[in-house]
Amino acid sequence: MLSHRYYSCSASYMNPWATIITMTGLYILGLFWFCKRGKTACLPVPDSIFPYQKRLKQLERDLSYLTVDDVNIEITETALGQGFVLPKTENRFKQKVCCAVKMSFPIPSKSIILLEEAARMARLDHPNIVKIIAVSKLSFSVLRPLIVMEWLPGGSLSEYFRHYIREREERERSTIKLREILHILSQIAEALKYIHNSEDDYGREFTHGDIAARNVLLTSIDISECTAKLGDFGVPVDCGKFPIAWMPPEVLCAAEPYFNPRQESDTWMFGVLIWECLTLGAEPHFQRSIDEIRRCFKLPDKGLACPPGTPLDV
Known part of the structure; x- marks a missing residue:
């Protein structure tokens, strides 16, 4: 036979007025704490926490006259080349300007490197230096x-040597004369002379940092009539990829190359660029x-041997 037991439970509830008084007291305590310490709690985030914040704001001011909305840039997926830092793609500006675009992965250190390169290039105005056309507005927020840079249909000098000379049969190779190389x-x-004679707002000298055939x-593609321009300023030292073959002896022979x-x-x-062209x-x-x-730096040629057939007056 089943037996059932029933238990009575009772609960005590706070009086509504007691609840109101308690909540009011907590509000007053919170208000008192905020008035005393809220000013320090709302201070801007220090640069030690976000080390790129101050530099990013400065770059945004420096490039403000080149900033455009991203909707004004239409990107196609045609890859043009892979440098030491970033991929390049062929794009068409909404204002019917064919251009090239450099993009960075959303990594603060690499993004700052690219924006600093753009800031340096934007200050230079020379017929033999690649020009900056615009910078997207989201570059500084995300x-x-x-x-956005000017589009040069001839490609890089290293690509020209590879596609039209080194990868073709001897009878199909393009003819290139010494005077055209010179x-x-x-x-x-x-272009290099102009860069070295330029300074930034703080009086510091400008340098390029990555002169090579891939950046010319x-x-x-008509080598006899084309104009050569220097682009891609700076070497991304944080990417772990140094163009070692182009580095000067004092860098490579140091105990810790930097x-x-x-x-x-x-x-x-x-x-080294001259050597690339002559070969x-x-x-x-x-x-x-x-x-x-x-070890090559200790040889009489100090690194790279003179290419065979090079005229004595070169």
Whole structure:
């Protein structure tokens, strides 16, 4: 036989007036604390927490006259090349201007590097330096920069050597004369001279930091009539990818290699560019390790041997 037991439960409830008094007291205590310490609680976030905040604001002011809304930039998915830092894609500006765009991954350090490169290029106005057209407005809020630059249909000098000379049969190769190579080099020399004679707002000298055939862009594939322009300023030292073959001896032979671009290092890199041109696009120090390159600096040629057939007056 089943038996059922019933238990009586009772609960006590606060009086509504007691609830109101308690909540009012908590509100007064919170208000008192906020009046005493709220000013320090609402201070701006220090730069030590977000180390790029101050620099980002400065870059936004420097590039404000080039800033445009992202809706004004139409991007196609045609990849043009892969540099040491960022991919490039072919794009068409809404104002019917064919251009090139450089984008960064949403990583603060890499984004700041690209924006600093854009700020340097925007201050320079020379016929042999690639021009900045615009910077997307979201570059400074979501930290994914999108830099619009002039489009040079001839591609890079290294691509020209590879596609029209080194990858073709001997009878199909394009003919290139020494005076045409010297004409291109003279244009880059003029651009480099202009850069080294320029200064920023603080009186610091400008440098390029990555002079190589891959960063020399051509207005046309007709090498005899094209204009050569220098682009892609700076080396992304935080990406772990150094253009070792172009580095000067004082960098590679240091106990801990660290590259801080200087005008002297630009001059050394320009010498390596001359070697690239005279060898029609050969890779300097091909398949050599950093230790092998260091040993080459102790040889009479000081690194790279003079290309065969080079005139004595060059």
